[in-house]
Amino acid sequence: MFECRMAKDVKPFITIGLIVLVLVLVGVVGFLISQPPRQINLTLTETLRKTLTLRSVDTVTITRTITVTEFAPPTKKEPAPPRIVNLSWEPARIVNDKIYDIRVRFLVIGDRDPIVSAKLVFKPEDYRYFITRYGMRPQDYEIVFLNDTRTIDLYPVDGVFDSTIEEFTTTIQNITGGVEYKIKVMVKDSSGREATTEIKTPYIRQYENLGKLLYEKGVIIAANYYPLYPDPHPWEALEPMAVHHLLGKYDVRDPIVIARKIDMGTGHGVNCFDIAWHFDWVIDKPHVLQKIKENIEAFLQNPLSSQIYFFLDYDPSGIEGRRPDGIWELKNSTQWKRVLDDIKFLNSWGIFDNPRYLKIYGKPVMYFYEAQAMIGEVDEMLRDVDNVRDILWIGDLVYTLSEPDNETIQQKKMLSYEGWSDWVGSWYIPLEDPVNYNFVIALERAHRIWGGGSSKIWNIVCTYCDAWIRKPKKPNVPSSS
Numbered sequence: 001m002f003e004c005r006m007a008k009d010v011k012p013f014i015t016i017g018l019i020v021l022v023l024v025l026v027g028v029v030g031f032l033i034s035q036p037p038r039q040i041n042l043t044l045t046e047t048l049r050k051t052l053t054l055r056s057v058d059t060v061t062i063t064r065t066i067t068v069t070e071f072a073p074p075t076k077k078e079p080a081p082p083r084i085v086n087l088s089w090e091p092a093r094i095v096n097d098k099i100y101d102i103r104v105r106f107l108v109i110g111d112r113d114p115i116v117s118a119k120l121v122f123k124p125e126d127y128r129y130f131i132t133r134y135g136m137r138p139q140d141y142e143i144v145f146l147n148d149t150r151t152i153d154l155y156p157v158d159g160v161f162d163s164t165i166e167e168f169t170t171t172i173q174n175i176t177g178g179v180e181y182k183i184k185v186m187v188k189d190s191s192g193r194e195a196t197t198e199i200k201t202p203y204i205r206q207y208e209n210l211g212k213l214l215y216e217k218g219v220i221i222a223a224n225y226y227p228l229y230p231d232p233h234p235w236e237a238l239e240p241m242a243v244h245h246l247l248g249k250y251d252v253r254d255p256i257v258i259a260r261k262i263d264m265g266t267g268h269g270v271n272c273f274d275i276a277w278h279f280d281w282v283i284d285k286p287h288v289l290q291k292i293k294e295n296i297e298a299f300l301q302n303p304l305s306s307q308i309y310f311f312l313d314y315d316p317s318g319i320e321g322r323r324p325d326g327i328w329e330l331k332n333s334t335q336w337k338r339v340l341d342d343i344k345f346l347n348s349w350g351i352f353d354n355p356r357y358l359k360i361y362g363k364p365v366m367y368f369y370e371a372q373a374m375i376g377e378v379d380e381m382l383r384d385v386d387n388v389r390d391i392l393w394i395g396d397l398v399y400t401l402s403e404p405d406n407e408t409i410q411q412k413k414m415l416s417y418e419g420w421s422d423w424v425g426s427w428y429i430p431l432e433d434p435v436n437y438n439f440v441i442a443l444e445r446a447h448r449i450w451g452g453g454s455s456k457i458w459n460i461v462c463t464y465c466d467a468w469i470r471k472p473k474k475p476n477v478p479s480s481s
C-alpha cells in the first residue's frame with residue numbers, strides 16, 4: 001500500500017520530468033540543427049539516437065547524420081599532375097623560304113610539388129599511308145621522308161628546377177624538312193607525376209626556294225604539272241609504267257603530295273608549274289573538267305602554292321575541222337567557238353587573276369599546245385580570244401627535228417604568237433645519230449634557225465619544252481636569260 005501510495009504520489013512528477021526531458025532533448029537537437037554542420041558531435045548524435053525512441057527525434061537525428069556526412073571535413077586531396085601551358089613554336093631562321101631553325105616555348109605549372117624534369121621530342125609526322133594507300137615502296141619511305149628525330153632534355157629559363165612554375169624555351173636547329181613535325185613535351189614533378197602535350201608544325205620545306213631566286217633574276221623555269229591522278233585519270237590507265245614514282249600512285253589532292261612537289265620543284269630551280277588544263281580525253285565531259293578544276297583548286301589552297309607561279313597549258317583538240325594529216329586549217333569562227341567558250345569559262349573562274357598566275361607584260365600566260373598544226377585564220381582566232389581576255393600565248397611551234405624548209409610559212413606562224421617553244425622531246429625519239437646523241441647540237445641549231453635573231457628573250461623550260469618569247473615590247477619585265 002505504501003509502495004502504491006508512493007507511486008501514486010510520485011507519478012505526476014515522473015511524467016512532468018519526462019516531458020521536461022523530451023523538451024530539453026528536442027531543444028538540444030534543434031540547437032544542433034541550427035549550428036554549422038561541422039560543429040556537430042557525431043558521438044552526441046549517436047547517443048541521442050540510442051537514448052530516444054521518439055520517432056520524430058529519430059527522424060531528425062538521421063537527417064542530420066546524413067548532412068554531417070556531406071559536410072564532413074575533406075579528406076586530404078591528391079595533388080594533380082603538372083600542367084603544360086602555351087606550348088608554341090616560331091621560326092627562328094628562314095633562308096629563301098626554308099625554315100632552318102625554330103624556337104619552342106612553354107610554361108609548366110605544378111599543383112603542389114616542384115618540377116624536376118622536362119623533355120622535348122621533335123619528330124616527323126608519320127606518312128606510312130603512302131605505303132598502304134599509294135603503293136609507295138617501303139624502301140623508298142625514308143628516302144622521301146627523312147627521319148630527323150631529336151630528343152632534347154630541357155632546363156628552365158632561370159636555370160634551376162626549384163619551383164612549381166618553370167618556363168622553358170629551346171631552339172631546334174638545322175631542321176631537315178620535307179615533312180610536318182610533331183613537337184611533344186613531357187614533364188615530371190618531384191612526386192613523379194607526369195604530363196604530356198603535343199603540337200604539330202605545318203609542312204617545313206626540305207629545300208631552299210631556288211626558283212624564287214631565279215625568278216628575281218629574270219629566269220622563268222617551268223615544269224609540267226598534271227592535275228589528273230587518280231581521279232579523273234586512274235594511274236592504272238598509264239600501266240605499264242617504266243618507272244616507279246617515289247611517292248607511289250599518289251592522289252594529286254593530298255596536301256603532302258602538293259607540298260612535296262612544290263618543295264622539290266622550287267628547290268631545284270623551278271619557279272612555275274605549267275598546269276595541263278585540257279586533254280582530248282576530257283573533251284565533252286564536263287564532270288571530268290570539273291574534277292580537274294577541283295584538283296587545281298586543291299593545289300592553290302596549299303600554303304606552299306604561294307611560293308611558286310603557275311600558268312595553264314591549253315589543248316586545242318576542241319577546234320573543229322582537223323584534217324586527216326593533222327592540220328587545222330582555220331577558215332571561219334565557228335571552228336574555234338570551243339576555244340572562246342573555254343577562255344570565257346577560265347576567265348569567269350577567276351584563275352587568271354590569281355596573284356600567283358604567271359603574267360608577262362601584265363598578261364596571263366597560256367601555252368598553246370600543237371600550235372604548229374594551225375594554219376589559216378590563226379590571227380583572227382587569237383584576236384577573238386583577246387576580246388574575252390588578253391592572253392600572252394606561247395605557241396608550241398618549233399620541234400628540234402623540224403626542218404624549216406618553208407620558212408615563210410613557219411615565220412608567219414610564229415608572228416601569230418608572242419612566244420614560241422622548242423619542244424625538245426625529240427631527244428628520246430629512238431633515232432640514230434646525230435639527233436639522239438648530239439641533242440645539244442641539234443637544239444642549238446633549232447634555236448639559231450627558229451630564234452630569228454631574238455636578242456632579249458625569256459627562256460621558259462617546260463620539261464621537254466624551251467619556250468622563246470619575242471623581244472619584249474616593254475622593258476618593264478625581266479628580260480635576260
Ligand SMILES: [Ca+2]
Pocket residue numbers: 156158159160161162163165166
Ligand atoms: Ca626555376
